[in-house]
Amino acid sequence: MIQYDTVKVIAFDADDTLWVNETYFRDAEHKFAQLLSAYETENTIDQELFKMEMKNLPIYGYGIKGFVLSMVESAIELSNGKISNKVIAEILQIGKEMIDMPVELLDGIEEVLEQLSKKYRLLVLTKGDLLDQERKLEKSGLTKYFHHVEVMSDKKEKNYSDLLEHLEIDVSEFLMIGNSLRSDVLPIINIGGKAIHVPFHTTWQHEEVSPQEESDEYDVVKNITEVLQYI
Template identity: 45%
Template sequence: MPLSVTTIGFDADDTLWENEQFFRSSEKHFANLLAPYADIADLPQRLLEVEKRNLESYGFGIKGFTLSLVETAVEVTEGKVPATIIAEILDAGREMLRHPVQTLPHVAETLEQLTGRYKLVLVTKGDLFDQERKLAQSGLGDFFDAIEIVSNKDTGTYERVFSRHGNGAERGLMIGNSLKSDIVPAIEAGAWGIFVPHELTWVLEHVEAPIENPRFRQIEHLGQLTTLLEEIG
């Protein structure tokens, strides 16, 4: 019989609060800015290629995204993009960094129900300053026993997190909207992986769901988590 869960890891972006919608909005604004200067039919693909290329250098987050927008603008216009457009792209990036945090439904009440019953750990990747800003603005920080802001989420990440803040991965559970970052590597580490789909998830976070793994579950929203935990034990 599997050991009971003692530690729960929560993803942040698009699990606790909205995130991807602001990237999508900025991409639309970006396309409008470049329309007079370049053929934008394949702009989303060109931007994605630049983002993939830059992940190793810039990591995840708004700052890296903004630099990728600038680089894409230079590439698709063959270096002819006006400085005024570059300035507008940078302004859009700063606006994203200032945007108020919008928590998702059922988040606060679920965290309140779980506090004291489990050790709760926020496990998020991205820019340190931006993630700290969003956590502070969300008002959710006091629910968590530990905060882990990491550069990437892989099997080793979850092994370390659940060993550091719990009784090992076997008694850990990770919940999030990204199969690639939150679910698959957590399960590979030996933890439970609870998938909460979000209607907007970055294409680079898409992988096949491990539906045949006994430690994989999927719920519609965080409000269903407490009931699922009773079933898991």
């Protein structure tokens, strides 16, 4: 059984841990496929868009803006350069609508933050576009619960180790809570910290892991409120 008695600092992922996010990307992909339906099937369009996102990830990083640029580039390639300015404008509008979406908190999250903030130092560690994540956090009304917010370029072991060192946090006293095994859980386990996995019903393909990568070194909860049973 995993023990949490040494934990002093708890970090939360943001997207799909504090609030809904991936659902909006799936909706945007569907709209994009409809715009490109004259050129390919929706399945092929989805596959090509994902390939483009992966190719562009080292250039644009995570977030809506990079996603929109990948949609534009995919539209040009899938149409062999025939895509109209009107469709490009509609793609840009999809991105603007994503940015303007209201922040929908996940059930129970504020109750959990209110309880934990009385006993622990709370952080937000998230990937994505800086302006977009700052906007969502402000709209969420959750800022008051957190001592520090960090928008990370990536969430690999070294990213976490460097950040914890910078914030003067002992990894043995650190707990990460998030929806992604690849980004929020496994890297922390690998550097000696603790993590709790809170799966979201929709997961970006890039964040999926194979069954072989899973382990019994972290706890899994169905709802964020179950975290209170552990810590």
